[in-house]
Amino acid sequence: xxxxxxxxxAFERYRLKTCIDFKPWAGETNYISVIKGSGCWSxxxxxxxGKQELSIGANCDRIAxxxxxxxHALGFWHEQSRSDRDDYVRIMxxxxxxxxxxxxxxxxxSVSDSLNVPYDYTSVMHYSKTxxxxxxEPTIVTRISDFEDVIGQRMDFSDSDLLKxxxxxxxxxxxxxxxxxxxxxxxxxxxxxxxxxxxxxxxxSQVPRGPENDHSNMGQCQGSGFFMHFDSSSVNVGAxxxxxxxxxxxxxxxxxxxxxxxxxxxxxxxxxxxxxxxxTDNVDGNLTxxxxxxxxPIGSWQLYHVTLKVTKKFRVVFxxxxxxxxxxxxxxxxxxxxxxxxxxxxxxxxxNFTQFIGSPNGTLYSPPxxxxxxxxxxxxxxxxxxxxxxxxxxxxxxxxDDQLQWPCPWQQAxxxxxxxxxxxxxxxxxxxxxxxxxFMTTGNGSYFWDRPSKVGAVAVxxxxxxxxxxxxxxxxxxxxxxxxxxxDFIKGDDVYILLTVEDISHLNSTxxxxxxTPSVQELCSxxxxxxDGVCTVxxxxxxxxxxxxxxxxxxxxxxxxxxxxxxxIVIAVSSTVAVFALMLIITxxxxxxxxxxxxxxxxxxxxxxxxxxxxxx
Numbered sequence: 001x002x003x004x005x006x007x008x009x010a011f012e013r014y015r016l017k018t019c020i021d022f023k024p025w026a027g028e029t030n031y032i033s034v035i036k037g038s039g040c041w042s043x044x045x046x047x048x049x050g051k052q053e054l055s056i057g058a059n060c061d062r063i064a065x066x067x068x069x070x071x072h073a074l075g076f077w078h079e080q081s082r083s084d085r086d087d088y089v090r091i092m093x094x095x096x097x098x099x100x101x102x103x104x105x106x107x108x109x110s111v112s113d114s115l116n117v118p119y120d121y122t123s124v125m126h127y128s129k130t131x132x133x134x135x136x137e138p139t140i141v142t143r144i145s146d147f148e149d150v151i152g153q154r155m156d157f158s159d160s161d162l163l164k165x166x167x168x169x170x171x172x173x174x175x176x177x178x179x180x181x182x183x184x185x186x187x188x189x190x191x192x193x194x195x196x197x198x199x200x201x202x203x204x205s206q207v208p209r210g211p212e213n214d215h216s217n218m219g220q221c222q223g224s225g226f227f228m229h230f231d232s233s234s235v236n237v238g239a240x241x242x243x244x245x246x247x248x249x250x251x252x253x254x255x256x257x258x259x260x261x262x263x264x265x266x267x268x269x270x271x272x273x274x275x276x277x278x279x280t281d282n283v284d285g286n287l288t289x290x291x292x293x294x295x296x297p298i299g300s301w302q303l304y305h306v307t308l309k310v311t312k313k314f315r316v317v318f319x320x321x322x323x324x325x326x327x328x329x330x331x332x333x334x335x336x337x338x339x340x341x342x343x344x345x346x347x348x349x350x351x352n353f354t355q356f357i358g359s360p361n362g363t364l365y366s367p368p369x370x371x372x373x374x375x376x377x378x379x380x381x382x383x384x385x386x387x388x389x390x391x392x393x394x395x396x397x398x399x400x401d402d403q404l405q406w407p408c409p410w411q412q413a414x415x416x417x418x419x420x421x422x423x424x425x426x427x428x429x430x431x432x433x434x435x436x437x438x439f440m441t442t443g444n445g446s447y448f449w450d451r452p453s454k455v456g457a458v459a460v461x462x463x464x465x466x467x468x469x470x471x472x473x474x475x476x477x478x479x480x481x482x483x484x485x486x487x488d489f490i491k492g493d494d495v496y497i498l499l500t501v502e503d504i505s506h507l508n509s510t511x512x513x514x515x516x517t518p519s520v521q522e523l524c525s526x527x528x529x530x531x532d533g534v535c536t537v538x539x540x541x542x543x544x545x546x547x548x549x550x551x552x553x554x555x556x557x558x559x560x561x562x563x564x565x566x567x568x569i570v571i572a573v574s575s576t577v578a579v580f581a582l583m584l585i586i587t588x589x590x591x592x593x594x595x596x597x598x599x600x601x602x603x604x605x606x607x608x609x610x611x612x613x614x615x616x617x
Contacts (some may be wrong), residue, residue, distance in 0.1 A: 002435035004507040005412040009433070010066035011442070012176070016339055017425050019171035020074070031074055037608060042072035048157070063431050064154035068124050071161070075168065077112040079119070080140065081105060088119045090141045090153075100132040104139075114448075115167045115277040120160035121147040128152020132477055148250060149482050155419075156428040174425065176340040178248055178255065182216040182422040183226045190246030191228075194317075198239035199371055201228040201320070209233075209329030210264040215301045216335055216422040218492050227334035232265040232327040244276065245316040246339070255308040256343035257316060258424070261295040262332040268323025269331055270294045273306050276315040287317065290612040300351075303418075303496050305343040337424040344416070344498035345372065348379060353495040356383045359479055371501035374400035375408055376452075379415060379499065380472050389479050391415055392472030393434050397460070406454075407438040407447040410505040416498040420488040428487060428580035430479050433579035436502065442471070469591075487562060531559045 011022045025031045030048055037055030043598070054069055080089055083106055091104050104127075106112075120126065121142065128151055129138035141149050157165070166173070180194045181189035193200045203226050205210050214225030230241040261271060271293040276285035291306045308316075316338065319330045348366045356362035362383030370376055376398025382390040391580055393413040419427040436449040446455050448471055456468035479489075488494060529544035544559050555561050 001410060001437065001504060001508060002412065002433060003036070003056045003066075004503075005414075005435065005504045006061045006063050006433050007056065007066050009414065009431075010063050010070065012341055013063065013067060013156065014070070015175040016177055016206045016341060017157060017174050018165055019173060019175060020165070020169055021175055022070075022460060031247045032070075040069055044072050044077055047408075053076045053207055054537060058604075061433070062154055063433070064124050065112055067157060068154070069454075071125055071165070072178050074165070075124055076164070078103075079123040081107050081112055082114055082119065083107065083109050083112065084114070084119060088121070088143055090143065092137065092139050092141060095137045095139045096136060097132045097134045103127075103132060112364075115164045115556035116163050117167075118161050120158055121150050121379040122153060122158040123161050124152045124153065124157055126151045126153075127163065149480070153428070153483070155479075155483075158428070159426060176252065177425055178250075178338040178340060179245065179336070180338075180425065181245075181336045181471060182215070183228055184216065186522060188228065189336075190328060192244050192246075194242035197242040197319075199230065199235050199241040199320075201230050201241050201243040201318075201431055203227075204229050206457065207264060207329055207332065210299060211262045211301065211332055213289050214334050215260045215262075215420075217489070218301075227262075227332050229332045230330045232269050232320065232322040232330040235322050236302040237322055237324050239322045243318045243333075245336075245338075246312060247278075247315055249313055250310045250340065250550055252340040253309060253311050254340060254342065255310060255338060256341050257306040257308055257336070258343075259336040260301045260334045262301050262334075263295060263298050264329025265331060266323045266325030267295060267298060268325040269296065269327060270321050270323060271296070271331055271333075272390055273318040274319060275308060275310055276317055278313045280563070285315065296331070300494070301492060303347055303349065305347070307343045311521035312482060328363075335420075339424060342500070345369075346499040348499060350495045350497070351493065353490055353493055357389075357484065358383065360384055366497070366499075367500075368396060369499060370396070370398065370400075370466075371409065371411060371503075373503055374398070374404055375501065376400070377440040377501065378469065379497065381476075381497070382476070383481075385476070386478045387482075389477040389481065389482055389484060390474065391432060391478040392474035394472045395436070395449060395452050395456075395470040397456065397468040401453065404451075406449075406451040408436040408439075408449040409438040410508060411436045411501055412504045412505060414500045414502075415474075417484075417489055418496040418502075419496055420491045421494070429498075430483070430489070432475060432478060434473050448473070527558075529559050531562070560588065572598075 007237075014020050015023065020136070030046060030050060030052065033051045033053050035052070035053050035055050039057045040055060040060035043052055050075070054073055056066060056069065060066070060069075080106075085091075085106050093101065093104075096104065103522075119146075127140055129140050129142075129148055131139055131152065133139045138148075140151060142151060179189065184190070186203070188203055205214065205224065205226050207229055211227070214227040216227075219226035228243060233238075245389050255526040257273065265268060272289060273291045275288045275290055277288065278285045290308060293304060296302065318333060346369045350356075350364065356364065357461070363384070364381045366379040366381075368376055368378055376396045378394045378396050380390075380392040380394060382392070395408060412433055414431060414433045417430040419429045421427045438447065438449060442448050442455075448455075450470075452468040452470040456470040459469040460465060460466050471554065476555040484490070527542040527544065544557065555563055
């Protein structure tokens with residue numbers, strides 16, 4: 001069950017970053033059948049053999065592992081199988097498990113095309129240094145030692161993975177991505193200022209009262225980068241500044257707006273999010289308030305998500321509004337992303353994060369959250385280990401427990417460590433999902449996901465309130481500390497963990513089997529192609545594909561007729577000569593007949609013509 005939900009999430013990543021989509025099988029001749037086999041594996045490319053199996057076996061239910069296997073099905077070999085592999089890594093053959101050596105084969109450019117993209121240590125298709133090892137020594141050694149712990153990442157597509165995938169499938173845009181803006185360019189991503197407000201949003205690189213730098217380049221380049229700022233200190237209470245996005249065109253009917261917000265003004269200042277939706281009846285657009293963001297913390301960048309449900313052409317409208325309190329600064333926004341995806345349900349914001357890494361005090365529990373079904377839960381993050389961070393999901397006692405079903409059935413919790421890259425398409429966030437199996441039991445025979453008041457241990461919130469916490473389920477190897485310090489997981493010493501808990505019980509039902517289309521063999525069983533012709537299926541009908549050479553070919557419904565360049569030339573020359581001869585005969589006959597008629601008319605009409613001339617004078 002958990003793997004089914006993870007597979008659907010992996011498809012969403014493909015839609016966000018490529019033009020590739022997946023749909024349920026509807027009887028097509030060639031299709032992918034996902035099975036729970038022995039391990040994680042897939043054939044490479046479309047084998048055109050009808051059902052093509054792809055295995056997501058035990059311990060394969062990680063989103064990047066699913067992405068990896070579907071990349072195989074889409075035609076990708078492992079990165080270390082490239083023909084130029086030995087220029088970048090060394091394979092330690094004596095350290096590989098017996099019988100697994102074939103996994104380290106290289107292939108020629110005609111088999112594994114790199115599509116003119118450099119060797120990629122960060123590829124999701126690259127093996128780790130410990131792949132198929134027979135002991136403790138690495139099986140792959142990078143020639144640049146800095147990449148020793150980089151290879152083998154299973155977080156997300158790398159930039160080069162996406163470059164190759166989009167080149168191979170001629171993707172000029174992705175399916176669910178809509179817009180991204182970090183305000184680095186002067187055109188502010190096509191956004192416009194309203195003429196009906198009291199002030200404007202200004203593109204700046206810093207503000208005296210904060211922020212001192214933008215969010216995009218935080219911790220990387222001092223004094224660089226830009227963001228948009230509404231100065232609430234220079235306007236009256238109730239004054240507004242309105243910034244509108246460029247015109248956008250939805251396709252799916254649901255969107256997620258994500259942005260960072262900084263408040264250096266008053267706690268009473270607020271940001272309102274509107275949608276201006278256009279129709280043929282209203283060319284100026286209908287303005288609808290979607291969310292009011294109030295009580296914005298002072299002095300730090302904060303991440304926000306807003307769920308939209310737009311079906312027509314629209315703009316996103318950001319309205320800064322001056323509150324009643326004294327302001328010495330204002331509101332700032334940066335790193336806006338809009339996509340036709342689902343927003344996370346909750347955000348766990350962890351401040352001053354680096355102090356916890358590898359520390360005995362690095363055991364953190366999130367605040368309590370509620371799922372859409374009403375289950376209360378917490379996340380436990382263990383950073384105290386020397387090399388790895390662990391993450392676990394706990395059910396806790398909550399206000400709705402009397403009305404809920406126990407043991408908790410088929411709720412999938414997805415925990416995402418956010419890569420805070422300004423562009424959502426370039427993020428490599430680290431994600432894990434677990435699902436509450438109501439039949440899972442503990443060592444003493446009780447149900448693991450039963451009501452926390454029944455199976456949980458006593459715990460206390462920071463405010464002193466007592467509650468019950470059920471057992472935690474997750475992984476001790478969520479991410480290594482080295483990877484945690486890479487990319488933009490930690491920005492301004494802040495970390496965000498995005499949380500979603502959704503009911504996936506509908507995935508537990510048996511899949512309705514589609515009626516397969518007739519196979520090639522069935523359709524061609526009554527069709528005989530002559531002269532070595534091959535039967536193929538086109539538009540559901542059998543037809544013969546006839547052989548041909550440089551100057552010869554077969555044609556006809558059954559390839560029964562032979563043609564050649566020589567025959568064509570002979571026929572063409574003969575036809576030309578015949579047509580010329582026929583035209584010559586017709587011309588001669590026409591000339592003869594015309595002359596004969598002319599003589600007859602002259603002899604019969606001569607006297608009359610003379611008389612007429614005489615009478616004319």
